[in-house]
Amino acid sequence: METEVVLETNQLKKYFGAVKAVEDISLSVKRAEIYGFLGPNGSGKTTTISMILGLMRPTAGEVKVFGETVTPEQNSVLKRVGMMVGAPALLPPFTARQNLQMMATMHPDLPESRIDETLKLVDLYPAADRKAKTFSMGMKQRLGIALALLNKPELLILDEPTNGMDPAGMHEIRQLLRSLSSEGITIFLSSHLMHEIEQVCDRVAVVQKGSMVAQGTIAELLSGDPIVSIHTNDTTGTVKVLEKLENARSIETKERFVYVQGIASSQVIEALVQEHVVPEEVSVTRPDLESVFLSLTK
Numbered sequence: 001m002e003t004e005v006v007l008e009t010n011q012l013k014k015y016f017g018a019v020k021a022v023e024d025i026s027l028s029v030k031r032a033e034i035y036g037f038l039g040p041n042g043s044g045k046t047t048t049i050s051m052i053l054g055l056m057r058p059t060a061g062e063v064k065v066f067g068e069t070v071t072p073e074q075n076s077v078l079k080r081v082g083m084m085v086g087a088p089a090l091l092p093p094f095t096a097r098q099n100l101q102m103m104a105t106m107h108p109d110l111p112e113s114r115i116d117e118t119l120k121l122v123d124l125y126p127a128a129d130r131k132a133k134t135f136s137m138g139m140k141q142r143l144g145i146a147l148a149l150l151n152k153p154e155l156l157i158l159d160e161p162t163n164g165m166d167p168a169g170m171h172e173i174r175q176l177l178r179s180l181s182s183e184g185i186t187i188f189l190s191s192h193l194m195h196e197i198e199q200v201c202d203r204v205a206v207v208q209k210g211s212m213v214a215q216g217t218i219a220e221l222l223s224g225d226p227i228v229s230i231h232t233n234d235t236t237g238t239v240k241v242l243e244k245l246e247n248a249r250s251i252e253t254k255e256r257f258v259y260v261q262g263i264a265s266s267q268v269i270e271a272l273v274q275e276h277v278v279p280e281e282v283s284v285t286r287p288d289l290e291s292v293f294l295s296l297t298k
């Protein structure tokens with residue numbers, strides 16, 4: 001059976017006058033996956049999330065959540081969605097439990113037991129009666145996520161949940177996201193931090209200047225050709241030789257190195273020796289997500 005798509009956007013666009021904040025975003029998120037929405041600052045992530053949450057009308061295109069179109073007027077399906085956009089909306093002088101009790105007043109149908117259940121889900125049950133202001137960054141963020149989880153959402157949307165956090169806090173959030181995913185909750189996570197996405201997400205969309213430049217599993221994004229690195233005293237001569245080779249692409253120079261893709265190292269060596277531009281050393285590496293991300297968002 002085909003895995004259910006819980007969130008999709010089709011050719012989504014949002015213009016603010018001349019500013020094309022979102023140009024063309026078509027993505028699909030499947031049930032129970034952790035989906036990373038990765039892009040540099042200003043690439044249109046928050047604007048996309050605002051449209052997903054029905055807070056903003058698209059200039060063109062559409063958002064569907066659980067198969068239903070979402071607009072500012074038609075958003076009842078968002079009852080099935082939890083969200084945390086930016087810093088957690090906590091009341092610091094109150095305990096974790098009191099924070100959840102106050103949120104519960106907005107969901108009168110929830111049983112009282114859901115508060116303890118949610119505290120356990122984010123591993124804050126032992127700290128339930130401590131004031132939020134005494135919490136570490138990671139604990140505050142987990143409480144913010146608890147507020148988003150209180151109403152038992154099937155889809156959780158988090159915009160930059162680890163922005164400004166210390167490494168320990170980031171680690172706690174990653175662990176929490178994995179455990180929520182194993183409970184069957186789908187997570188849509190936006191971030192400009194590649195390592196965060198790489199470590200926790202099943203699939204990733206990479207956005208740049210409002211357009212999607214890649215979507216796939218981390219393995220798919222990394223499956224590009226190996227990079228041939230040439231250490232040389234003559235970068236200009238090396239580049240000239242490479243430019244003449246069929247299939248050679250993405251030729252780049254950095255200090256005394258020239259990088260090329262699309263061609264085997266043996267062909268590179270043969271061509272350079274033939275043209276008497278003998279390299280010091282030639283090696284082959286696979287691109288890591290950082291270099292894929294940088295080359296996609298250049």
Ligand SMILES: Nc1ncnc2c1ncn2[C@@H]1O[C@H](COP(=O)(O)OP(=O)(O)OP(=O)(O)O)[C@@H](O)[C@H]1O
Pocket residue numbers: 016019020021022039040041042043044045046047048192
């Ligand atoms: N209300 C608005 N009016 C005009 N321009 C806007 C508005 N909101 C966003 N923009 C612009 O749209 C572009 C995308 O912004 P957006 O906040 O969606 O990016 P982002 O990827 O979330 O970035 P960040 O990580 O910095 O929040 C930016 O150039 C931003 O300045």
